[in-house]
Amino acid sequence: MDDNQKSLILKSSSQYPLPQGVKLSYGTAGFRADASILESTVFRAGILAALRSLKTQSLTGLMITASHNKVTDNGVKIADPSGGMLTQEWEPFADAIANSPTPQHFVQLIDEFMKKENIRFDGVRSAEILLGRDTRPSGESLLEAAKQGVYSIVGATATDMGILTTPQLHWMVRARNKDMKATELDYFVQLSSSFRFLVDLTPNQIKMSKTDGKLIVDGANGVGGEKLEVLKKMLNNMDIEVRNSGKEGVLNEGVGADYVQKEKVVPQGFHLKDVGIRCASLDGDADRLVYFSVQSNNTSKIDLVDGDKILSLFALFIKEQLSILKMEGDDHVDENYEARLGVVQTAYANGASTDYLKQLGLEVVFTPTGVKYLHEKAAEYDIGIYFEANGHGTILFSESFLSWLNARNNELSSKSKGLEQQKAVLRLLAVSNLINQAVGDALSGLLLVEAILQYKGWSIHDWSELYHDLPSRQLKVKVVDRTAVVTANAETVVVRPPLIQEAINVEVAKYPRGRSFIRPSGTEDVIRVYAEASIQAAADSLANSVATLADQFLGFGNSG
Numbered sequence: 001m002d003d004n005q006k007s008l009i010l011k012s013s014s015q016y017p018l019p020q021g022v023k024l025s026y027g028t029a030g031f032r033a034d035a036s037i038l039e040s041t042v043f044r045a046g047i048l049a050a051l052r053s054l055k056t057q058s059l060t061g062l063m064i065t066a067s068h069n070k071v072t073d074n075g076v077k078i079a080d081p082s083g084g085m086l087t088q089e090w091e092p093f094a095d096a097i098a099n100s101p102t103p104q105h106f107v108q109l110i111d112e113f114m115k116k117e118n119i120r121f122d123g124v125r126s127a128e129i130l131l132g133r134d135t136r137p138s139g140e141s142l143l144e145a146a147k148q149g150v151y152s153i154v155g156a157t158a159t160d161m162g163i164l165t166t167p168q169l170h171w172m173v174r175a176r177n178k179d180m181k182a183t184e185l186d187y188f189v190q191l192s193s194s195f196r197f198l199v200d201l202t203p204n205q206i207k208m209s210k211t212d213g214k215l216i217v218d219g220a221n222g223v224g225g226e227k228l229e230v231l232k233k234m235l236n237n238m239d240i241e242v243r244n245s246g247k248e249g250v251l252n253e254g255v256g257a258d259y260v261q262k263e264k265v266v267p268q269g270f271h272l273k274d275v276g277i278r279c280a281s282l283d284g285d286a287d288r289l290v291y292f293s294v295q296s297n298n299t300s301k302i303d304l305v306d307g308d309k310i311l312s313l314f315a316l317f318i319k320e321q322l323s324i325l326k327m328e329g330d331d332h333v334d335e336n337y338e339a340r341l342g343v344v345q346t347a348y349a350n351g352a353s354t355d356y357l358k359q360l361g362l363e364v365v366f367t368p369t370g371v372k373y374l375h376e377k378a379a380e381y382d383i384g385i386y387f388e389a390n391g392h393g394t395i396l397f398s399e400s401f402l403s404w405l406n407a408r409n410n411e412l413s414s415k416s417k418g419l420e421q422q423k424a425v426l427r428l429l430a431v432s433n434l435i436n437q438a439v440g441d442a443l444s445g446l447l448l449v450e451a452i453l454q455y456k457g458w459s460i461h462d463w464s465e466l467y468h469d470l471p472s473r474q475l476k477v478k479v480v481d482r483t484a485v486v487t488a489n490a491e492t493v494v495v496r497p498p499l500i501q502e503a504i505n506v507e508v509a510k511y512p513r514g515r516s517f518i519r520p521s522g523t524e525d526v527i528r529v530y531a532e533a534s535i536q537a538a539a540d541s542l543a544n545s546v547a548t549l550a551d552q553f554l555g556f557g558n559s560g
């Protein structure tokens with residue numbers, strides 16, 4: 001790094017000093033904290049995005065959002081050139097620069113890192129970054145900080161894409177790097193046209209089905225609702241009513257996918273008169289989706305159709321299309337291409353969903369919490385479907401499988417037989433265009449759910465009946481130092497501190513179908529407790545006992 005570059009960073013970073021006592025970690029999903037302390041972090045993230053762009057000689061993205069957190073929080077995450085999350089290899093550097101105490105130290109860190117990574121300014125491309133933000137009021141000034149960060153790198157350019165959902169920004173980064181059309185309108189066109197294409201491939205006899213009728217969507221008072229309003233106009237004939245679109249009401253307060261999934265109650269703005277109607281809920285930055293229906297016997301309770309069930313619906317549909325492809329009646333040489341289909345879950349997946357998926361004969365694998373882990377695993381398959389129980393997930397298609405599908409489509413077009421196979425090929429291709437290949441996306445996920453329900457002629461009730469969730473309970477425990485908890489086996493066992501796992505095992509053994517684990521949250525300063533069992537009272541009691549253990553082993557009571 002030459003002196004000119006050094007002094008540029010020195011000068012701009014002194015405008016964004018790190019507030020006293022702030023310590024941040026890139027965590028499960030980027031940096032998150034109260035918005036008032038984040039300017040220096042977002043400024044530094046701007047530099048990080050620019051360095052990543054220089055290193056990869058590709059465009060990167062920077063998104064300002066705190067997703068489902070309260071409105072006064074905010075956060076920042078980097079999109080890698082693939083449109084996925086920032087490579088995990090750069091997270092320690094991200095942590096180091098975010099917490100660097102002085103501008104001089106900061107410059108030194110960057111200089112050392114650039115040498116280590118061999119990042120140079122004389123590459124063919126200078127750094128280019130797309131910036132996006134959600135609807136949080138703090139987003140505007142934080143976006144300015146991000147821009148200043150980017151501009152601290154000589155030659156770097158930042159393009160403000162405005163208010164977006166997180167998946168839109170990731171989609172744009174991916175599209176731009178593939179030289180595809182990449183505006184917001186292009187995004188809407190791709191989603192709406194592939195959706196219509198998929199629906200047109202629905203067998204005629206079930207086109208008029210129980211799926212007809214209104215869908216009501218809770219927009220979490222965030223960005224997703226307003227984007228859905230735009231998308232809706234491009235989906236002729238779809239009856240979607242958007243509520244909690246942010247015109248009134250507070251972001252994520254008593255609304256949104258996180259609230260609905262964790263509390264299992266209706267979001268604000270939903271009532272007894274909605275009984276029987278298919279409802280869905282997005283989170284604050286629209287990368288999570290859950291469905292629900294209002295219970296008839298109690299105004300606040302819902303039947304939740306969570307990420308696990310969305311995953312199950314997708315897996316069922318994909319598997320069905322793959323078996324149509326394998327049907328007899330065709331003599332193509334590659335007829336028996338065995339597409340590797342894999343399903344990725346975390347320990348939070350309901351045990352009943354895992355049983356169901358295994359009964360379907362699917363390969364189910366587990367990773368730690370956080371989509372960066374699930375996404376990476378899913379990318380190992382020809383078709384990798386991943387979902388967190390909270391509704392974040394997508395379906396990834398390998399390039400080689402897509403080429404095979406395209407070739408197969410051409411083959412079948414020239415023949416008089418194999419019409420059903422060709423339709424299955426076209427459906428899979430449509431799904432690959434509809435479902436966001438960069439990251440989990442509530443809007444594209446919602447359209448795929450709707451298309452599959454129509455295909456199957458199912459109501460939300462039929463879908464919900466795929467299997468019955470085991471009752472579960474999640475709790476949070478505030479402890480002295482959550483990093484004292486170290487887990488293994490995709491977070492299902494605690495290896496440190498000693499003896500706590502043995503104590504958890506003793507509790508779990510008391511309950512039929514009991515399962516429980518603890519792990520430190522990556523987004524909040526708490527230990528999360530998860531428990532499930534055959535009945536709700538047992539799940540509650542198991543969760544409480546394990547929370548008590550967490551408190552005894554790690555809590556303030558133990559701190560002396």
Ligand SMILES: CC(=O)N[C@H]1[C@@H](OP(=O)(O)O)O[C@H](CO)[C@@H](O)[C@@H]1O
Pocket residue numbers: 028029067348369370371388390392520521522523524528
């Ligand atoms: C139990 C749970 O829902 N955990 C969430 C939550 O992470 P934690 O590390 O558990 O705080 O936020 C992450 C980011 O949105 C999401 O990926 C994850 O699934």
Ligand SMILES: [Mg+2]
Pocket residue numbers: 067068283284285286287288
């Ligand atoms: Mg989110």
